[in-house]
Amino acid sequence: MGVVVYKCINCGGPLAFKADTQNWTCDYCLSEFTEEDVKNFIDNEKADEEAESSEDALHQAKELDQEFNEKATGYTCSSCGAEIVTDDTTAATFCYYCHNPTIIPRQLEGEFRPEKVIPFKIDRKKAEELFVKWCKGKPLLPKFFTSNSQLEKLSGIYVPFWLFDSNTSGKVEGEARRVRTYTRGDTRYTETKYYKVMREGKAKFHDVPADGSKKMDDELMTILEPYDYNDLTDFSMSYLSGFFAEKYDMNQNDVYGRISSLLRENLGTLLQGTIHGYSSVSIHNTNVRLSGVKARYVLLPVWMFTYQFKGKTYVFAMNGQTGKIAGNLPISIGRASKWFGMISASVFAVLSVGGLFLW
Structure with a gap:
């Protein structure tokens, strides 16, 4: 098998794709590589092994499928049944749908290997900033909705689309x-x-899109459109480094x-x-x-945040390429009562000053 794309060229450590720079970095030796660097390295390593013949394309396709089968790891949530895909260097700590921590790894089949992918353009820090800014204009949200402990559950996910x-x-x-x-x-x-x-x-x-996940809210995914499909690039496992990717079930x-x-x-x-x-x-x-x-079959980038409030799960999503936001947000009854009370008091004051208040 050829060189695995997402291994560091210098030290062999795992590479993580960075949305802000569109490069791959190694946390072990601090090296940083462009897409061209990685592709050139792979091409040089394979030069002695690949023959210039009509069978070469088929051989390369088999290698890519073999890489995907060996390096793509699937996780099935024992609570809600969600199935996600990531590379073998990513540790899943919770389900981004229901927050259940019990996740079971298993291997995937080559048919789930995407043809194209749009890499994340918005990194985690920027996604958190946009999310907090978006929430500031919504006074009825629960007080701890954007707390640091909750923002830790913000997950970068490649969603399956056709x-x-x-x-x-x-x-x-x-x-x-x-x-x-x-x-x-x-x-x-x-x-x-x-x-x-x-x-x-x-x-x-x-390029008319339809998400291939039963658990994804179709309306929510539609609101996040459009994507700029000029950014579609050939799929590589390296783009999954540091992110999740959901396996299509439709x-x-x-x-x-x-x-x-x-x-x-x-x-x-x-x-x-x-x-x-x-x-x-x-x-x-x-x-x-x-x-x-x-x-x-392609993967499109989405930042997702799920929040459990009073026995119900609320989902927030952001287009990982454009930053467009959509979500079903919870309402704090206490804050709503206080907010409407303030409005009532203001109206009461206006009516009193205007001489319209009647006993």
Whole structure:
């Protein structure tokens, strides 16, 4: 087997990918390497072993699968059943879904090796700063929501996604109305004309995302979009160093229904948007066909924070590339009562000063 990508070139220690510098650093010898450094080192090491033949590509693919099988470690939470993936140098201390500390390691199969990945652009420190800033504008949160002990549970996770490409063609048919009102003498008239309308067209969709995790909230993942797919790069285990990665439990066929509905709806909206000049339009029939559908398995970066409050788990998520934030946040009843009490007192004072307060 070739050189493992995420081992230090100088001392052999584990490398950790740093989102702020987009480089890999070694905590043992303090060396820092660019992606080009790592790739050049690997290429030089493999130069004597690889033959320039048509079999070389297949051999390299087998090596990558072997590396993934041997170095990717899976963890299954015994409490909620979540399955995550990381490299063999990362120690999991809790489940980022339910905070359960009992995690069982096992090996993975090569089919779960992604094709592409968008590396984290936002490091942990920046993610914490953005999260705290976001929470400051929400006075009803529990007092200790952003305490240091809670922020320690902020986890960098590569979430499994399927990116779909598709050719679409379709037609919409309906009825349009043009309404005109006019007055003659003392009589006001309303004239309504009806038209049959039809639009037909084609569109190509690229990189339409659908998360491949049953436990991930689809709506939450949708809110975090869009990602800049220009940053997609070939998957390497080195990007997992210092992060988690969830294993997909819905394949491309499982999420195709969601994608198909989305593409059909979008093309229908595009075609309907070309109908102008009428008072109103009612679409009676939409027929959209998909062809040349292709999907690729990728990992996208997400910072996740889960918080348990009064027996319920709340999830906060941040796009690890753009910093976009979404979440379902808890409300402290005590702070809410105090806050609304302050508002009531302010209103009471305003009414009293204005002479509107009545006994």
